Amino acid sequence: MSLETVARQSLYRQTRARGGELRSLADRRLLSRIWRFAQRHHRKLAVFLAVSVVSALLTVATPLLAGRVVDEITGSGTTRVVVMLAVVIAVVALAEAGVALVTRWLSATIGEGLILDLRTAVFDHVQRMPVAFFTRTRTGALVSRLGNDVLGAQRAFSDTLSGVVSNLVTLTLTLVVMLSISWQITLLSLALMPLFLIPARRIGASMARLSREAAIHNATMNTQMTERFSAPGATLVKLFGDPGAESGEFEVRAGRVGDIGVRTSMLQSTFMNSLTLMSALALALVYGLGGALALGGQLQAGSIVALALLLTRLYAPLTALANARVEIASALVSFERVFEVLDLVPLIREAPDAVEVPRRADGGVAVQFDDVHFSYPSADKVSLASLEEVAELDDRGGDEVLHGVSFTAEPxxxxxxxxxxxxxxxxxxxxxxxxxxxxxxxSDQTGASGxxxxxxxxxxxxxxxxxxxxxxxxxxxxxxxxxxxxxxxxxxxxxxxxxxxxxxxxxxxxxxxxxxxxxxxxxxxxxxxxxxxxxxxxxxxxxxxxxxxxxxxxxxxxxxxxxxxxxxxxxxxxxxxxxxxxxxxxxxxxxxxxxxxxxxxxxxxxxxxxxxxxxxxxxxGRYAGLHHTQFGTERRSCTPRGPHAAYCARNSVPAKGLTSCGQWEDLLSG
Structure with missing residues (x-):
């Protein structure tokens, strides 16, 4: 994999990293829970890691074989040896392609399996939550847990984990081989490393901030579109809203997203151009110093070629590993946000020894309220601050809304x-x-009784x-x-x-x-x-x-x-x-x-x-007052209509002086 490719991937992953405080990589409790959740895929993970190691070995083998070919050509090698080395290089290339396909298949299988497990777990858990949970939670924030956070957690296995293992193996092998060829060139190459890492980290952080700002504006635009494009929302805007103001507000946010896109594009271009320049300088170092050593008889021509090819195998994993902490910590945040929902205990749960509703001989069901007192649960019992998008949940208990309600409805x-x-x-x-x-x-004072x-x-x-x-x-x-x-x-x-x-x-x-x-x-x-x-x-x-x-x-x-x-x-x-x-x-x-x-x-x-x-x-009493309020108004404003009008016409009701809906319904109901 080229240095430019690794740099692009690094920038892409940093722009997708979450803002705020990153999770500590030493959080053993969280790591242990992640492993317990992922261990159902442990066999595929083991194969995945083993294949990643094989891929790293093949990556280092190609430059060495290329250097050997150059030595054979410039030395006293034979055509047969050169051809054999070329065949081996071709076989290695085919093996790399095959291993890459296997790695990708394993990565996709593990990643999609993890997505399925996480999404199913969150969806099933949310369905068990009480209505109070949904009355407080923002739907978009909850859907995000099933989307962005689950995908972020999945990347920890399909991308970050395999990348760390593969890059560690590649880096170790590359350093060993390069040191064995020329320790001088290797040390100078390492000295140039800050020229690669510092731009990657700084520009990557800037792009991450811009990406988060764009995500906020996009989320606000999506909310505005979702609410205004629904039938009730569109009706409300047409009746009371100002379409011009709505359009202006949307245009401001969309314009800000566009400005961020331009800045992001320029940062990417600047970084990639700088990286290309640094790569060229590093190759110049290898060819210059290596050429001098070769002319002095300390190196062979093939070794210079091998070092030049190995250089990208050195910088690429170092660049990737330098940003691995951000990627892993971001993935841990995603896992934590998913587990946060799964840890919210539903207030309404089925009893372990639950039974079916008893059946009577006549098939009917009686409903009985026995001295029921009830208060709606406070927010901290049914919701999460992050799902309500507030800094802190209101932990105050609700006022009692039912006070000793008792009645029975017979079958x-x-x-x-x-x-x-x-x-x-x-x-x-x-x-x-x-x-x-x-x-x-x-006697319970927490919210309900009866x-x-x-x-x-x-x-x-x-x-x-x-x-x-x-x-x-x-x-x-x-x-x-x-x-x-x-x-x-x-x-x-x-x-x-x-x-x-x-x-x-x-x-x-x-x-x-x-x-x-x-x-x-x-x-x-x-x-x-x-x-x-x-x-x-x-x-x-x-x-x-x-x-x-x-x-x-x-x-x-x-x-x-x-x-x-x-x-x-x-x-x-x-x-x-x-x-x-x-x-x-x-x-x-x-x-x-x-x-x-x-x-x-x-x-x-x-x-x-x-x-x-x-x-x-x-x-x-009170009912009679309610009845008089409703039907007294009707006597002043209603006229005969519907089935009552036909009934009254057949029975000469108007002759009796009944001229309102309320009076007629009194008659019809006896």
Missing amino acids: GQMVALVGPSGAGKSTIAALIARLYDVDGGP AVRLNGRDVRDVTFASLKDTVGMVTQDGHLFHESIRANLQLSGPPATDDALWEALRRARLADVVADMPDGLDTIVGERGYRLSGGQRQRLTIARLLLASPQVVILDEATASLDSESEAAVQQALAEALSGRTSIVIAHRLSTVRAADMILVVEDGRIVERGTHQELLGRG
């Missing part, structure tokens, strides 16, 4: 949660699905699989992945047949809509499902719920953002989904929960009232 019952925003309704729903955990006993039970079994004691099969949820946003309708439906469980998918869509009142789409079940719904209307998204999530067929259904404001027509279609689908199941329904529109078996009024994390619609109206 097949509908329990409605109503109350103002922020009262704790969604938190109650999240505890049932174990998106958060109730933890500790009544228990949530399904058929008498604490949800913390059941398996994740059986909990997922038992509890299903439809949220307000109706989130979908940028995949096909088929793929979004089949998230609910094992792959279902097309007949089962169409049946779920029919029951969700969406089959006709999907059938009219050009690709049917294979239609791509777009990012977050934005190619569908709000009502269609919600009905698709309901179809997914129907396909999963859970015994407990949670509806968290499932119709809050829909128009009247869409809401009517979704309500029909929900009626199908709730039939025969235990359901927890969160709603701001009281008209959607009139038929509930029990209505819980939640305020400030407490249940302040409970009862049926008629019972709560009769008490004249």
Whole structure:
């Protein structure tokens, strides 16, 4: 490998080195952990290192053979010997090419295997993290751990490790051979070494700083593009933003990246030209001093040629090894950042002796809250400062948001949660699905107490699989992945047949809509499902719920953002989904929960009232006030529409003086 090639590689690797404090190479704990993680590839690593040594031996052999050829030509050698040496050189060249291919294959196999292991480990671990982790973490920072950091760790094995071993062997052999030929030329060659190392280190450090600055600007531009190019972001900019200001901000960052590119290019060119000059001077030294020694009878002509060829074998590994510490320390930083994520213990874990949710003879499931107190976990328990991109995490504990909540939803019952925003309704729903955990006993002061039970079994004691099969949820946003309708439906469980998918869509009142789409079940719904209307998204999530067929259904404001027509279609689908199941329904529109078996009024994390619609109206309490606020407004502003209008027309309702949606719904609900 030429000196110029090594220099280019060295500069390239330094520009990819991370900023900040480099990890100590003497960190035995980190090194030991890296080895434990990589030892599954130990056999290939051993072969890889052995082949690297063979490659180094072949690298040194070629200059010696070339020098021997020159000696044979200038001396009294024979044609047969010269031809034989030429054949040996050719064989060595073929062997070098073959060894290089084997080395590259081993390097790629080990590197890609390590990437697979690391990415799979991080991905699997992140999937086990609680929702609180994702609410605090920047997605881009987390994705970077699966990208840049994993690749940085992989380079430690595929590039740096092999390079260090190969260069050490090459350097040792080259020095031994050069000293045996001419110790004078060898020492003078070493004296020139600072002319190679100092520019490499200084210019490499400058390029690394520029590269990090460019990476920061690129990351900011990527964030800006990601947010502005999504459907919600583009809409927000069009409604409230200033496209000119957005473009100007982007142009400034892009211009800075361009300036950095020019400076980086000039640094590279300056360094490579300087290195070429130094290489020429070193060769001049060899030819000048070597020629003088040869004329004095102290060296042979072939030795001069061998020394000239060996010179690059000396400077190249020295240049590479001089920067190896930076590369290794940077790789250790990458490993540490990957391990940092793997070391973050999920707050919600499956118990070692977890069991399935108990089954009743009638197949139903009862949901019970027993004196539940709950506080959201502090940042230091669920997140990392580096993933939030802050200097230090906030370790303050959250305020208690649920205070002694107790209720029971019997199998097949509908329990409605109503109350103002922020009262704790969604938190109650999240505890049932174990998106958060109730933890500790009544005397525990760390954040939570009490228990949530399904058929008498604490949800913390059941398996994740059986909990997922038992509890299903439809949220307000109706989130979908940028995949096909088929793929979004089949998230609910094992792959279902097309007949089962169409049946779920029919029951969700969406089959006709999907059938009219050009690709049917294979239609791509777009990012977050934005190619569908709000009502269609919600009905698709309901179809997914129907396909999963859970015994407990949670509806968290499932119709809050829909128009009247869409809401009517979704309500029909929900009626199908709730039939025969235990359901927890969160709603701001009281008209959607009139038929509930029990209505819980939640305020400030407490249940302040409970009862049926008629019972709560009769008490004249908080629920009655909410009801009057909603329907009193409707009496002033609503007009007959939809199915209510047809019903009222048939029954001469207007003649009775009923002129508002609220009054009509009172009539319809009895």
